[in-house]
Amino acid sequence: MSAGKLRVEGLVKRYGDRVVLDGIDLSVDEHQVVCLIGPSGSGKSTLLRCIDLLEPIDGGRVLLDGEDITAPGVNANSIRRRIGIVFQSFNLFPHMRVLDNVTLGPRKAAKVPKAEAEARAMELLDRLAVAEHAQKYPEQLSGGQQQRVALARSLVADPEILLLDEVTSALDPELVGEVLSAIRSLAAEGMTIVMATHEMGFAREVAHRIDFLHEGRVLESGPPSQLLKDPTQERTRQFLKRVIEAGRL
Amino acid sequence: MTGPDPVVPPLVPGPGPGIFGARLGSGRSREEGARAALVATASTVVFLVVAAVLITRSPNWPEVRHQFFDPDAFRESWPDVLHGFWTDMKIFAISIVVIPVLALVLAVARSFRGPAFFPLKALAICFIDVMRGIPMILLILLLGFGVPALQLSGVPSGAFFWGVAALALSYAAYTAEILRAGIDAVPESQRASARAIGLTQGQALRHAILPQAIRNVIPALMNTVVSLQKDVALISVLGVREAVREAQIYTSRTFNYTSYVAAAVLFLAVSIPLVRVVDHLTTRDRARRSQVAV
Numbered sequence: 017m018s019a020g021k022l023r024v025e026g027l028v029k030r031y032g033d034r035v036v037l038d039g040i041d042l043s044v045d046e047h048q049v050v051c052l053i054g055p056s057g058s059g060k061s062t063l064l065r066c067i068d069l070l071e072p073i074d075g076g077r078v079l080l081d082g083e084d085i086t087a088p089g090v091n092a093n094s095i096r097r098r099i100g101i102v103f104q105s106f107n108l109f110p111h112m113r114v115l116d117n118v119t120l121g122p123r124k125a126a127k128v129p130k131a132e133a134e135a136r137a138m139e140l141l142d143r144l145a146v147a148e149h150a151q152k153y154p155e156q157l158s159g160g161q162q163q164r165v166a167l168a169r170s171l172v173a174d175p176e177i178l179l180l181d182e183v184t185s186a187l188d189p190e191l192v193g194e195v196l197s198a199i200r201s202l203a204a205e206g207m208t209i210v211m212a213t214h215e216m217g218f219a220r221e222v223a224h225r226i227d228f229l230h231e232g233r234v235l236e237s238g239p240p241s242q243l244l245k246d247p248t249q250e251r252t253r254q255f256l257k258r259v260i261e262a263g264r265l
Numbered sequence: 266m267t268g269p270d271p272v273v274p275p276l277v278p279g280p281g282p283g284i285f286g287a288r289l290g291s292g293r294s295r296e297e298g299a300r301a302a303l304v305a306t307a308s309t310v311v312f313l314v315v316a317a318v319l320i321t322r323s324p325n326w327p328e329v330r331h332q333f334f335d336p337d338a339f340r341e342s343w344p345d346v347l348h349g350f351w352t353d354m355k356i357f358a359i360s361i362v363v364i365p366v367l368a369l370v371l372a373v374a375r376s377f378r379g380p381a382f383f384p385l386k387a388l389a390i391c392f393i394d395v396m397r398g399i400p401m402i403l404l405i406l407l408l409g410f411g412v413p414a415l416q417l418s419g420v421p422s423g424a425f426f427w428g429v430a431a432l433a434l435s436y437a438a439y440t441a442e443i444l445r446a447g448i449d450a451v452p453e454s455q456r457a458s459a460r461a462i463g464l465t466q467g468q469a470l471r472h473a474i475l476p477q478a479i480r481n482v483i484p485a486l487m488n489t490v491v492s493l494q495k496d497v498a499l500i501s502v503l504g505v506r507e508a509v510r511e512a513q514i515y516t517s518r519t520f521n522y523t524s525y526v527a528a529a530v531l532f533l534a535v536s537i538p539l540v541r542v543v544d545h546l547t548t549r550d551r552a553r554r555s556q557v558a559v
Contacts, residue, residue, distance in 0.1 A: 068461055093463050093465050096461055096462070103458060109459075110477065111476045126463065169462060
């Protein structure tokens with residue numbers, strides 16, 4: 017495998033005695049979309065949080081463009097600006113208007129002038145079809161709108177890679193589509209994406225590769241056509257069977 | 266602390282008082298409402314008249330009136346008590362600026378994470394424990410009489426200074442604990458998303474966590490303001506000539522307690538409006554929260 021945009025090598029994460037990530041290896045090339053699937057508790061969210069340096073890790077390393085970002089002495093704040101992350105429950109700042117939510121990062125972390133940050137933010141909000149809500153507070157928006165604002169917030173710093181942590185799981189079913197179509201167009205434009213998801217249909221459509229996580233390990237990895245139809249591992253088969261029974265594939 | 270205009274429009278357009286009012290009033294006609302108000306007024310007047318008659322007819326009333334409600338004593342003591350009350354308000358004004366700053370520093374120090382910050386955190390916890398564990402009046406005596414007695418050079422030696430310092434330190438410890446509760450109540454995910462957009466720990470605190478934390482505890486903070494407004498009188502034990510001290514001086518000279526009542530009237534004149542404003546803010550805050558839940 018080539019050097020890749022993002023490489024995770026032997027990543028270990030423990031909470032107390034519980035091993036959440038048990039030696040994860042993962043590689044994502046530029047412009048590639050990788051979907052992480054697996055039962056809850058398999059470590060998908062923790063993996064994404066570790067990649068964004070939001071959690072201290074207990075072993076292994078993460079490389080971004082070949083640079084070890086988990087090495088001691090690395091400026092985590094500047095690394096986080098190069099990586100965008102969107103969470104399951106949006107996590108917008110409730111006390112700030114939509115526009116301020118999006119511009120906070122550029123203005124405070126990157127010291128971009130206000131006017132410039134706002135122009136860029138409005139451009140993104142417009143693309144994500146939430147520009148008309150720029151002056152509203154998050155609580156006045158639907159879940160789907162909030163999640164698109166969260167997408168704008170993570171994209172405003174022009175990240176090199178986008179991490180999506182079950183971004184549609186907290187949404188009402190009728191609002192899932194609008195968020196997925198936003199992600200679809202990002203993928204089509206060549207954004208490098210790692211996405212933890214339960215939306216198997218979407219994964220099949222946009223992912224270049226699907227990684228199946230089980231108990232903190234990547235158990236199986238392959239193109240959607242193979243992994244979803246003809247998995248090699250029994251665990252993967254069982255998981256997919258349950259997903260199919262739930263009507264999600 | 267309170268805005269100049271208490272009738273600020275709500276943050277979020279939503280079901281305003283008009284809608285609630287209409288819903289409340291829907292079962293009742295306007296005439297019935299007016300009649301209810303009339304009955305309430307009448308019964309209150311009757312109650313007050315009966316109470317007044319009973320009290321003034323009681324055999325001990327003349328003595329009580331002479332001791333506590335003597336108009337001449339009131340008039341005589343009023344200027345000094347009022348002048349002293351002005352000192353109370355000065356103490357209040359200084360404290361209300363100093364306390365939040367101290368409290369914020371303590372609360373932030375206490376909520377620091379990471380082993381590198383441990384000494385700072387331990388210091389904050391120690392300070393808060395000690396300040397909260399000592400009766401305020403003891404702390405005032407200790408600093409107000411004790412420190413000036415040391416006659417340290419370069420250190421202020423006024424009772425006023427050290428009295429205010431003791432009050433501020435004690436209140437800062439309490440306020441810090443309120444703020445910490447507010448900080449703890451902000452979901453961890455908010456910190457994560459602030460760090461995720463590249464903010465430093467300090468920036469995350471300043472822009473994402475603290476605004477939410479303070480909003481969480483506004484009612485508790487306002488109650489602290491109300492109690493601070495009265496506790497300023499504790500400094501009288503140092504001999505600072507504020508309202509209570511002035512009243513005491515008058516009483517010890519004349520053996521009449523009306524001057525205390527005069528001081529009480531002054532404190533009430535500030536605290537009752539303050540309490541009403543606090544109630545209003547608390548109700549508005551609750552309304553805002555329930556709107557969010559809808």
